[in-house]
Amino acid sequence: MTPPTAANSRGATDTTGAPFRGVIPALVTPFREDGSLCATGLANLTHRMLDAGCTGTVWPGSLGEGQTLSFDERAEGWRTIAAASEGAGARGGNAFATISAASTREAVRQVEKAAELGMRGCMILPPYVHKGAWREYRAHFEAMLSAAALPMMLYNNPAAYIVDVSAEQVFDLAEKHANLVAVKDSTGDARKLTALVAGSRGRARKVGALVGLDDCAVEGARMGCAGWIAGLANALPEESVRLFTLAQSHDAADIAACDALYAWFLPLLRLDTVPDFVQLIKLVMAEAQTGDERVRAPRLPVDGVERARALEIIRRALSTRPRG
Helix, strand or coil: CCCCCHHHECCCCCCCCCCCCEEEEECCCCECCCCCECHHHHHHHHHHHHHCCCCEEEECCCCCCHHHCCHHHHHHHHHHHHHHHHCCCCCCCEEEEEECCCCHHHHHHHHHHHHHCCCCEEEECCCCCCCCCHHHHHHHHHHHHHHCCCCEEEEECHHHHCCCCCHHHHHHHHHHCCCEEEEEECCCCHHHHHHHHHHHHCCCCCCEEEECCHHHHHHHHHHCCCEEEECHHHCCHHHHHHHHHHHCECCHHHHHHHHHHHHHHHHHHHHHHCCCHHHHHHHHHHHCCCCCCCCCCCCCCCCHHHHHHHHHHHHHHHHCCCCC
C-alpha cells in the first residue's frame, strides 16, 4: 500500500506546535546490571527511534523514570541524546529535555543545563508533589519559560501531577511567552484536545496539541493534533510512526489500513495507561528483543498474575505482528 502523502494528510502544511510534531517517543532509561545509567543503550535507543521515522525524542519523563535520576545523570543522558540525534547512525531528529523538579529553582537549573548541552526544546512539568493555587503553578511555568529561549511544550497530566491546566490558561501563558508552542495532554479527555486544537486556530500565536496517552493516538491525530508523545514506540517504533501517519490521512484506503493496524496495536497501547506502565513497556521491549526489563528501585519488574496476563497480551500481539 502506498504510504500516506502530504497531499492526503490532515494539516499537511500546518506547522503549529513545531518543533513538537509527529511521533516523539518518551524514551525509557536503559540501566546496566549495577543499576547505573547506560549511556550506550540510550544512544542506541535514540538511533533506533529516529531511523524508524520518529521526528525526535524526549527524556526523561515518568516513563524514563526521571524522578529517580540525579542532576548529573540527566545531564549525561541529555548530552548522549543530543549527540545521537545528530550522529551519522541516525537520520537526525530533535532532542528534547523533560524538565521535572519539586522546586522552581531546580527546574530552572535543568532548563539552563539542557540549553547549554544543545537540546532542541523542553517539555516542562508542574512541580512534583506541590498542591497549590494556579498563581503558584503559573509562576513555576513562567520561570522555566524565561530560563532559556528554547521552544517548550507544557505537560498536562492531572492524574499524576495534581494540577489540571486549562486551554485558556495555556493560551494566556503563550501570549506572554512566545516559546510556549505546544501542550502534551494526558487527561484522556477528548474535550481537552478539542479545546486546545479548536481554540488555537483563531489565535495569532498558536499552540499545538500532542496526544500523551498511547490509546488516544488515532483519535488525537484525526482531531488535528500535531503529534504523539509515544510510549510503546520504544518497543515498536515503525508501527507507531505508521499508525499516526495513517491516522492523519483523509484517504479512504489509509483510513481502512489505520483501523486494521489500530485493532492489532490497541491491546499493547493500553499498557501505557496503567500504574505499572514503565515495567510493562520495558517487558514489551524485552519480548520484542529491543531492550530489557531493568528498572530502578523502588520499581521492580512485574510478576505473578499481572506478568502472566501481560505476557499473554504481548506474545499474542507479537505473534500476529503486521509485516511490511
